[in-house]
Amino acid sequence: MTRSAIFVSCSALPEGDGDEAAVLPALADLGFTVSWAPWDSGADFESADVVVLRAAWDYPERRDEFLSWCESVPALSNPASVVRWNTDKTYLGELLDAGVPTVPVEIVQPGEKPRWPKKPFVVKPSVGAGSRDVARFDVAGPEAEKHVAALHGDGRTALVQPYQSSVDTQGEIAVTYFGGVYSHAFTKSAMLGSGMDASGLYLEEKLAAAVPAPQVRAVAEDALDAACGLLGILRAELLYARVDLVRGDDGRPLVLEIELTEPSLGFRQADAGAPLRFASAVRQQLA
Template identity: 85%
Template sequence: MTRAAIFAGCPVLPEGDGDEAAVLPALADLGFTVRWAAWDDPDTDFGSADLVVLRATWDYPDRRDEFLAWCETVPALSNPAPVVRWNTDKVYLAELHDAGVPTVPVDVVQPGEKATWPKVPFVVKPSVGAGSRGVVRFAAAGPEAEKHLKSLHDDGRTALVQPYQSSVDTQGEIAVVFFGGVYSHAFTKSTMLGTGTDASGLYHEEQLAAAVPAPEVRAAAEDVLDAACGLLGILRAELLYARADLVRGDDGRPLMLELELIEPTLGFRHADAGAPLRFASAVRQQLA
């Protein structure tokens, strides 16, 4: 039985950034035909696909309302529209913190509000954003931080203020990837803030490398996923994919930096050969 899947990109990257190359033959082996389309392509009938997978919809921060409205029209969307709505606004970080998840502390600063600046180096970023765009690190409070906050607020954006974790400079972040709620693989990543974006203008370049997470890191990622599914009222298996990004706090404890449930890079180019097969099985599971 042949099944049709559509991988959703965006007008600038209608076929993603190439990370999924190994996934397509793995899906073909399970009877799937896969094609790419920009999510806002008026000539694509997304409702006709057995499954629509969000992969490179990286222009949503500037078009979030339009993007969410489109998600609501796609009956077989992975991950589903309610998850997308929750995860496209990083205010979810505060919800997970309140649920007891060890997270990098976050101060949510709504437009018109004043920030309480940390007494250590910190990061200011928009609550709706992707690819590290709009993320700026500051050594201390001062006019530059105020200016960046004002620029976000003038755009009508909520800002997040988080103390910078020094371990990022030495260890980077570790991204822990799950398919169908089950651990698949991990990789380290370091975003080069202040170096500009890639040719598409949608994300900062990152350095990625395969990794094996320490037991406490993997356990923390599992806890993050459990807490998020509890808040969303879903089972882990209902998520086709999830990526928990963690860093080490000053005391060495793993802390969640972000939980990516929308369209994260899944690091297939830095994973073992079985990762595309696991992803293909998870796609099939979504239709079971």
């Protein structure tokens, strides 16, 4: 039986950034025909057997419109309810409340004043992708206040988080799951201050294959379980998930983000079995 799959992108990168190249033949082997389409292109998403969010990286500027589109696609992976929760990083506060080791976060709504950390910190929008509009500051002062004011001026909520200095030497580690099952991991170098990709959608980063330490893996598992609990779903209902972690000042792993919407999945850094595992997880979603 032939099944149709659409990989969802955006107009600036209509066929993604190339990371999925090995996934397409793996899906073809399981009887899928795969095409790419920007989410706002008017493609016939409703007739596809599965619609996979992959490179819809322009959604932050049009989130309400994007969420409405997600809700109109019955076979969307990950589903619209997950996308709504995950595309607003205020969920980090929910993870903290659930007891997940997470980088501390202060949520600063428009009109509110932040309590600045006593160490270097990062200010970012609660809705954003590709590290756009993320800035690091060594001390509180006019520049940090100006950045928060600019976000608030656009009607956006700001997040303030203490900067984890381990990023400078160790970077982040991204732990990837397909169908709720661990697949592989890769490291990401610090992106703040690096150059923007030609598409203008994300900052370029250096990636490398990695094997997560047991403590890192355990925190990632706990984070994914907590997220699914908050969403009221089973892990198997997630086609993909990526948990990004950093080391805190005491060396313990902390969750930086949980990516359930459109993350790069690091196929170019993974073993040859990763595309096969992903294709199998896509098929599982149909069940």
